[in-house]
Amino acid sequence: MTAAAIFIWAVVAVLAVFVWRRAGTAGLTGAGRDALGTGRMLAFRLPFALLAASFLVQVVPVAALSHVIGPASGLLGIVLAGLIGGLLPGGPMTSFPIAIVFLQGGAGIPQMVALIAGWSVFALHRMLAYEAPIMGWRFVGLRLASCAVLPVLAGLIAEAILLAFGLGDLQLL
Amino acid sequence: MKLARTDLVFMGLAIGTGTLCYLRRGGEAVLSSAAEAGILFLQILPQLAAGLLIGGLVTRLVSREKVAAMLGGSSGIRRLLVATLAGALTPGGPFTSFPMVYALWIAGADAGALITFIASWSLLGFNRLIVWELPLLGVEFTAIRFLACLPLPIVAGLIARWMTRFAVLRLDRPAE
Structure with missing residues (x-):
């Protein structure tokens, strides 16, 4: 957690230097204003999103679902996890907190990779709210057809990575 | 404070669940869930702030016109590699990325490059990785997931190109 925080703020510092060298103080205040604008938009939504995710995992049978996509569930578990991921509601605000609960509930790592990939690629909410209105349904259809196998591939590659590095029994949480 | 409809949706969701x-x-259970959500909120706050700043800074460095110029061609695997890189570096939510994809479409990018871009933005997006995945799921998981997904945008782009050879799936460039 702290290593990640240090890394991120280091990235912020490096980018800030680049922007400062190109656009000076005006560039920095502009970037800050952008960040503040998005932040203000999230300030109200995010707490409610986290609350909803937290309540949801109390109601949804996560334990049973986690078992279905456990480390021993293999290819079938990977396929199911990709589908579950595609059905996770909302943006990263709600889906990542739900993903944590799956991981804590005993889901396997390749299955979790497929779940996140499934959510990333299919994200129903995003498709309805942004992609279809902007790009049209024909494009959406072509994109879905092209991306359908990606979550399964992601899960299988993750399994291969775990095997290759001898991490078969890696515990994350 | 002005409330958007999305805000009300999230509020309704929280109340409903x-x-x-x-x-x-x-x-x-309600109290303990609420406490858990509160702790999570405090934990992600510093990373979230950093992620928002990164989004603001990157948009000062990479312009939309520049990206369109790089992806404006049609074929070749190099375009797909560029699309992967551009997608991974594009900050912000779908409200910024899809208008950008549409602009690329009009500018002349082919279906393969567009789908590679979207797949890369959603699977490899640096911004979301930093703001959400690293703090919530940890470095090990994030690294494994990122590596496993690294080649996939190209795969999606190649599948899309192959599919558009069939008349049913052919895409016409939108009229400006």
């Missing part, structure tokens, strides 16, 4: 939680699990 909270009520369901109370009915099924009782008041204690």
Whole structure:
């Protein structure tokens, strides 16, 4: 957690230097204003999103679902996890907190990779709210057809990575 | 404070799921869930702030015109590699990325490059990785997931190109 925080703020510092060298103080205040604008938009939504995710995992049978996509569930578990991921509601605000609960509930790592990939690629909410209105349904259809196998591939590659590095029994949480 | 419709949706979601939680699990479960959500909120706050700043800074460095110029061609695997890189570096939510994809489409990018871009933005997006995945799921998981997904945008782009050879799936460039 702290290593990640240090890394991120280091990235912020490096980018800030680049922007400062190109656009000076005006560039920095502009970037800050952008960040503040998005932040203000999230300030109200995010707490409610986290609350909803937290309540949801109390109601949804996560334990049973986690078992279905456990480390021993293999290819079938990977396929199911990709589908579950595609059905996770909302943006990263709600889906990542739900993903944590799956991981804590005993889901396997390749299955979790497929779940996140499934959510990333299919994200129903995003498709309805942004992609279809902007790009049209024909494009959406072509994109879905092209991306359908990606979550399964992601899960299988993750399994291969775990095997290759001898991490078969890696515990994350 | 002005409330957007999305805000009300999230508020409604929280109230709805909270009520369901109370009915099924009782008041204690509601309180402990709320406390958990509060702790999570405090934990992600510093990273979230950093992620927002990164989004603001990157948009000062990479212009939309520049990206369109790089992806404006049609074929070749190099375009797909560029699309992967551009997608991974594009900050912000779908409200910024899809208008950008549409602009690329009009500018002349082919279906393969567009789909590679979207797949890369959603699977490899640096911004979301930093703001959400690293703090919530940890460095090990994030590294494994990122590596496993690294080649996939190209795969999606190649599949899309192959599919558009069939008349049913051919895409016409939108009229400007």
